[in-house]
Amino acid sequence: MKKLGLQTLIEVAIFAALALVLDLLPSLRIGPSISISFAMVPIFIIAFRRGFLAAIISGFLWGLLQIAIGEAWILTPLQAFIEYFVAFACVGFAGLFINPIKNNLRSKNMGKAIVWIIIATFVGGFARYFWHFLAGIVFFSEYAIEAGQAPVIYSLIMNGISYISSAIACSIVLALVLSKGSRLVTSVSTENRSKRAA
DSSP, X not given: OXXXXXXXXXXXXXXXXXXXXXXXXXXXXXXXXXXEOOTTHHHHHHHHHHOHHHHHHHHHHHXXXXXXXXXXXXXXXXXXXXXXXXXXXXXGGGGXXXXXXXXXXXXXXXXXXXXXXXXXXXXXXXXXXXXXXXHHHHHOHHHHHHTTSOHHHHHHHHHHHHHHHHHHHHHXXXXXXXXXXXXXXXXXXXXXXXXXXX
């Protein structure tokens, strides 16, 4: 496993804190269990800036901060681990697309860059909400029963709507921000590029 430099670790912490701040702002609520949030945007930016590992750590820290300040909704230790550590860390899967995003932003090919940004955002969002979906089935089945639905269907609807709407919202914000300020992502080199070339 590659080591992350001090500057990268500082950025990881800063972007995790920014995600927490955005998460504390009021989000658009469609119902009691469905919300549209831009809080994943900082984790996506660190993913496109520094890659997979940095984004996984930043997402993990974001989940830890949620618990530390008392914003987490905890039923059991396992549910907290799945929904706040695993799920939030999995947003970092967007970092798997760092190279096509950076390469297209550097070459000013904005159309392709935006397509890759959207793909990465939906992959990172899916990786997160997959765990919320599983936790919904296992830990929140009583809400499904109250609504007269099977837990799988209820969790799929609630988490699916949140995932799709948040991914669309984050994609729009990221496309607007990075089409005008691509240096936010391209101003640093990818730390794992030299190791891949070796």
